[in-house]
Amino acid sequence: MDAKVSLARLADVAVGRGLPFLKRVASKVQRAADQVSERLLGADFEDRIQSLSRRYELQGGDPFGFDPDAVRQAALPSAFFHRAYFRTEVFDIDRVPTGRVMLVANHSGQIPIDAAILGCALFFDANPPRMTRAMVDKWTATLPFVSTFFSRMGQVVGLPENARRLLEREEALLVFPEGMRGISKPFRDRYQLQEFGSGFMRLAIATGTPIVPVGVVGAEEQYVSFGSLSWAARTFGVPVFPLVPQLVVPGGALPLPTKYRIFFGEPMSFAGDPDDAPRVSDKVYLVKQAIQHILRRGLAQRQGVFR
């Protein structure tokens, strides 16, 4: 009997005091979470999404499968890395023209975080917001979930036909002419541009696309690689097998929280014959020099890798 009464009292207290208390806590947590997400995403996040949606609706949708609504879902984790983790600083992003453009950048960091952060910069910091369209490897199209994710996020299978079509649709194409040589470069080669491919230049000439050289400072230190084991790469059938000691440290799978600085250079325009190989490689060299110059200046400017 007594037990029943005390249980009932307990229930009364729980309903009368405990529940409102819990509700208050929950709503506070909710508010705090909202504040954090608003600080990360920025107050104009909805407007940015709307602006992107309108752009693609006017074109009758994107045939490559880009979906502005999917950006909404990926935005919070991306914004966390962009604003909080890497504390990206963006310089001269207003140099990116609003029409068709090729962003040519240095590539580094073992996994393409630089591409994602560059995408963030053009979405969160550019006016109007742009979606960068990068090229992904063909075999990702055979992977479940990955293929769908890339497609919804505006990434396309790396084929010259696709690149040309994107530029003809006035998109911002992200190109890493160093390719695999750049992303897998060892720590000792940081900020030294590797050999450039020339496909991007031929396409830029053929489609009359301005090239914006971009220097990404900070990504080259995010994973310290001592080099690639060529025999291991051959054994496992992967393009590179980098030796990254931090991966064996617990929590080392995350990149080092280096500070990202992204410098946009003056747009460069090229004309001439896209099939004139020697002239094309001269032009490629000009772009490479421009990026190397931006990087040198950016490196001289910074006080430390993490500051």
Added chain:
Amino acid sequence: MSGTSDPSGEGAVLVTGICGRLGRRVARVLHRKRRVIGVDRRPFPDRPADVEHHQVDLRSTRVRELFRGGVTALVHLGVMHDPRRDSGENLVWNVTAAKALLECAEHFGLKKVVLLSSANVYGPRPDNPQLLDEEAPLLGAGSFGAIRDLVELDMSFQAFFWKQPAIETVILRPTHILGTVRNAPSNYLRLPMAPTLLGFDPMIQAIHQEDVVAALERSLQPGARGIYNLAGPPPVALSRALELLGRPTVPVPHGIAKMGVERLFRWRVTSFPAPELDFIRFVCMIDDSRARRDLGYAPRHGLVATLSAVDDERWLG
């Protein structure tokens, strides 16, 4: 035979495979303008009175006789693709029939030859450009043997196009045709519950059957010649298409789906051959700007109308 009325003076058009669902629609549109002669082994039950129909095999010598009656145009729809039949037999039948028809077209000096091919000749592949143009290689048979026939026919009509410059040859390659037709994409969208492949959601295109008929009609106009892709309304993700149709979906991992469909096909539970799964896995989309520019083609049906066309006359057969 020559006594039949010919209001336009353009001569008759011979339509093969006229008794299919698409063929009957073509006949109904064309017979208002010019004489239509149909050839099909099947009967043509609700045939318009002024459409002649001959129930013969395309390979028979009687077909040659039909060309004598003032035929000036050939529309070849009678491509057989029965996945249940022996594939070698199918190929021999299709190629022999096409060869006989093209020989007649040359011998009787036709003005126009039209083949209804399909965008399936390009094939769904992970390394496809997002939109294929008419110059893309025909790789459809690489993973799906049954497409071989269509690729073969497409090629022989292409050869005819070059060999016979006096005859206007048109090859139409429409994307997935939707409507009352009984092809794989329409059948798929008619399933009460659509299986999808877990983690795959390719962009797809579809074209309304009536838009195909309209494009066929345009391709019969004097001056039209060449290869034309035909796409319908702007592409959408497969999941969005199924959502618009209100179909519940069951995502199945690709390996299991492939094994399952292979078994079910062998046991005759399903009419979908397993390689068809690639169409809901990879992209096979086309750029039809050439048809829009040269033929003046434009789809009249929007996305929702095109998709829901599979439910028209659903219970009427």
